[in-house]
Amino acid sequence: MTLAEPAVDHDAIVAALNEIALRTSALGKNRYAGKAFHEAARTIDGLRPDRATMLRPGALEKLQSIGKSTAEEIRHLVREGRSPRLDDLRRVPASVLELSAVEGVSTTDALRLFEEEGIDGVPALLRRIQEGTAEDLGIPLEKLRGALERYLAEPVALALPVAEPLADELVRDLARGGIRAAVVGAIRRREDAIGVIELAADADPLRAALLFESLPRVARLVSADDEVPLRARLLDGALVILHLAEGRSWGRLLAETTGPAAYVATLGDAQGDDEAALHTAAGVQWVAPERRDDPERRPDERLIEERDLLGMVHCHTTYSDGNQSIEEMARAAEARGFRYLTITDHSQSAHYAKGLDPERMKRQWAEIDEVQAKVGIRLLKGIESDILKDGALDYDDAILEQLDVVIASIHSRHKLGEDAMTARILRAMRHPCFKIWGHPLGRLVLSRDPVPCRLEEILAVAAEERCAIEINGDPHRMDLPPEHVRAARGRGIPFVISSDAHSTRTLHYTRYGIDVARRGGLEPDDVLNTLSADEFVARVRPYVS
Structure with a gap:
């Protein structure tokens, strides 16, 4: 009897390639290599080639955006379920990479602090300052203290075209883990500057927290163990809030987390499987998210597309x-x-x-x-x-x-x-x-x-x-x-x-x-x-x- 070849987990391969890209870029090693692995992930995700094709010598290299080094990592992932390059990159915790998002701390500084001082992230660095043992870190202490205070107090603001792809990627990663999620908040309202990336998800809090914390782009959770919504910092310092349904219908969750509060108040206590059903139940005309903050909006407007x-x-x-x-x-x-x-x-x-x-x-x-x-x-x-x-x-x-x-x-x-x-x-x-x-x-x-x-x-x-x-x-x-x-x-x-x-x-x-x-x-x-x-x-x- 001939045994069937094991199935290829394309989602796992795509996730690994994207993580290689993220960590390579975050470490400042080679931005072109980071981009190459992102492009390779897109190719694999789109074409989903079979196991034989991915293992056949030279076959992957013929596909768009896949070169020799990316093809070799893909073959490792198919044969062994792991990538030597990713294993090496993971030696540096994601929380260390987040350190370079703090003003005045370079990637080189973050790696040095980790390797020489055992400082594995923002909380550890903050503790050293509070304990009075940060004078010899090679970074001016007062400058560092001020930068950390600003970083912790103020989310890293992003332009919409930067924030939106990050949010979309997080939603896709959550979906691969079996959690339905959507982009909400300021991005959904199409604001030009995004202080916080907000997502909504329909999942049990513990399951959501475990998956959320494991995502390649997430440096660390910053919310308490039993706190909802979940809050996390990304590798680049951006703050993400993951709102959970907690008994609310999907339509209600989307509306409440898109806001603003004055608009949500017009919906009363209505629930609905989606926003259309929610508005029907509330007897309120649906309004495009980007218009919900204008109290003078016209009821019959046909917005430009x-x-x-x-x-x-x-x-x-x-x-x-x-x-x-x-x-x-x-x-x-x-x-x-x-x-x-x-x-x-x-x-x-x-x-x-x-x-x-x-x-x-x-x-x-x-x-x-x-x-x-x-x-x-x-x-x-x-x-x-x-x-x-x-x-x-x-x-x-x-x-x-x-x-x-x-x-x-x-x-x-x-x-x-x-x-x-x-x-x-x-x-x-x-x-x-x-x-x-x-x-x-x-x-x-x-x-x-x-x-x-x-x-x-x-x-x-x-x-x-x-x-x-x-x-x-x-x-x-x-x-x-x-x-x-x-x-x-x-x-x-x-x-x-x-x-x-x-x-x-x-x-x-x-x-x-x-x-x-x-x-x-x-x-x-x-x-x-x-x-x-x-x-x-x-x-x-x-x-x-």
């Missing part, structure tokens, strides 16, 4: 600081289903970004015409013009009038006083060629404050001049913030939702612009790039005479 966008607006190419050619950007946008694309490279004052002088701009126009003959998507000639210190645009009117679209943005002198900044923006806005105000407040999420200006005064002029405001989807910007989107919409000001893409890979940034727009209550009719190319150009074409 990414599929409503016909035009890909605000794209850069190799003519300035983009990474792809006009043709590459055009073909990629067309493949995503867009009907037109604005080529809006930086203007001549943006020397750092290889901004275009008039001669280079004309050469770009000729290339746009050449590419247009090869592609189906319509290409619009544009520029992202700097708003200069005095409020002037960056070219003579005779140049600007030849374009299809001008996006006017501030890229320098962000610290002008409120009066000077307001005057600067207003002068630019009153120029006949000013049609789209690009990344309006110049903020960078978690790293740069908005420019100081009197926004209400500016919005009043924007409404008079009939210009549009960009909602910039670059996840570092996500500008204009939703509370100001609501104020602008109230004045009848139209919007464009852009990607500010500098490569084909970042064309998807429109999704983050959509997030902001939905939080601001925008519908398709509020957004100009839901129009056809001809209608869009008619609304934004610059003119003087």
Whole structure:
């Protein structure tokens, strides 16, 4: 009798490859190796090759994103159920890797503290400081004490595009362990900065705690043994809260942990197997999570969706600081289903970004015409013009009038006083060629404050001049913030939702612009790039005479 070959535990292999990637990256050994193991995990998870294929010499190497070293580790996992590389990486506890998330403590410091001092994580380091035995650790004590206090008191804030993949990965890992989980909290509300990653799970507390603590990305549980919800720190220091059902229905759990409290209060004591059933039971109309914090939301609003966008607006190419050619950007946008694309490279004052002088701009126009003959998507000639210190645009009117679209943005002198900044923006806005105000407040999420200006005064002029405001989807910007989107919409000001893409890979940034727009209550009719190319150009074409 022939014995059947043992089944391959693909989930275990994927989990091991991801853990190798995480630990390799966290140790600062080789970020390219870390990325390679992540990509290999994705390939195995997607293709799920059989045992024979994975053990056959050279077979794995023929699959996408699997090289010689990753293939060897996969074969070890299939044959032996273990990986020598992972065994070696696990010699360093995850809690030690978390130490490098503390300001002033490098990965090298964390490893040295572990190997020489036996300090295996944040709690151990804190104890040494409290006991007065931390003077000889090689890190200035007062600086270290302050950094630890801040770390323990304040969660590590993450931008939405960083926090969301972490949350999704944790949900997948919990699902592999047989626990139903979902992303809730600020991520589900699509906020731009995430202080705490919140998840909801339908599981017994003990079972959830044991699985949660074992996940590759989790450094340590920080909640007490009998405390619910569960709280954990990840390898990079991020705080995660895992809410458990504790007698609540799944729909109730999702609603309560998504929040906000004022919205949840409208649901009364209703329960439901999902949110739809919960709202039906409560006799309350379901509201998109990103709109639940706005008490003035409209009961009949049809929020904009990414599929409503016909035009890909605000794209850069190799003519300035983009990474792809006009043709590459055009073909990629067309493949995503867009009907037109604005080529809006930086203007001549943006020397750092290889901004275009008039001669280079004309050469770009000729290339746009050449590419247009090869592609189906319509290409619009544009520029992202700097708003200069005095409020002037960056070219003579005779140049600007030849374009299809001008996006006017501030890229320098962000610290002008409120009066000077307001005057600067207003002068630019009153120029006949000013049609789209690009990344309006110049903020960078978690790293740069908005420019100081009197926004209400500016919005009043924007409404008079009939210009549009960009909602910039670059996840570092996500500008204009939703509370100001609501104020602008109230004045009848139209919007464009852009990607500010500098490569084909970042064309998807429109999704983050959509997030902001939905939080601001925008519908398709509020957004100009839901129009056809001809209608869009008619609304934004610059003119003087």
